[in-house]
Ligand code: SF4
């Protein structure tokens with residue numbers, strides 16, 4: 001597996017990459033900054049925080065989601081570094097899910113799904129339909145623990161926190177899509193600010209491709225990505 005530059009094959013695309021080492025360093029810095037914000041949130045005892053190792057409902061109920069190319073790159077590298085048996089099992093599960101993804105995406109009205117040129121909100125709607133139909137478990141969950149925890153993408157880091165970047169704003173209130181059902185009766189007095197993060201992830205992805213925006217990929221496609 002190349003440590004710098006090279007090509008990632010993902011979702012039927014073959015994307016030559018540049019400046020990989022620097023972009024990965026900058027991505028780790030974005031993650032570290034976000035983790036600092038969630039640590040500060042947890043440190044305030046007025047804020048509810050229920051997540052703990054082994055609590056994996058969120059990785060089991062509809063755990064297919066969208067990631068940027070920069071996140072996909074770091075994450076796919078961690079997948080490739082898994083022990084052989086774990087890697088084979090994850091890829092096998094992901095292949096099954098990919099067949100379902102293609103089938104379910106095709107049932108949602110709109111232009112044919114086209115990785116590299118996906119448009120919102122159609123892409124999100126297709127992912128929601130996939131999760132609603134199958135409620136799939138993430139192929140990277142092993143014995144109720146994340147097998148690529150250090151490299152997990154932003155949404156996995158955000159899940160379990162009320163994060164403004166993953167909120168729907170309606171009638172002056174925010175509904176946090178980054179909170180699982182276990183938070184249903186919890187009282188919120190604050191939230192994690194991360195509106196800047198999404199734009200930074202997109203910028204990092206553009207740097208990887210030399211300026212093009214490759215759009216987002218599904219988590220299933222990332223598990224099946226290859227490096228050449
Ligand atoms: S988000 Fe919910 S299910 Fe996931 S670890 Fe946190 S409390 Fe558990």
Ligand code: SF4
Pocket residue numbers: 058059063138139140141142145146147148149152153156
């Ligand atoms: S990558 Fe890890 S944290 Fe994210 S859904 Fe999969 S198992 Fe859960």
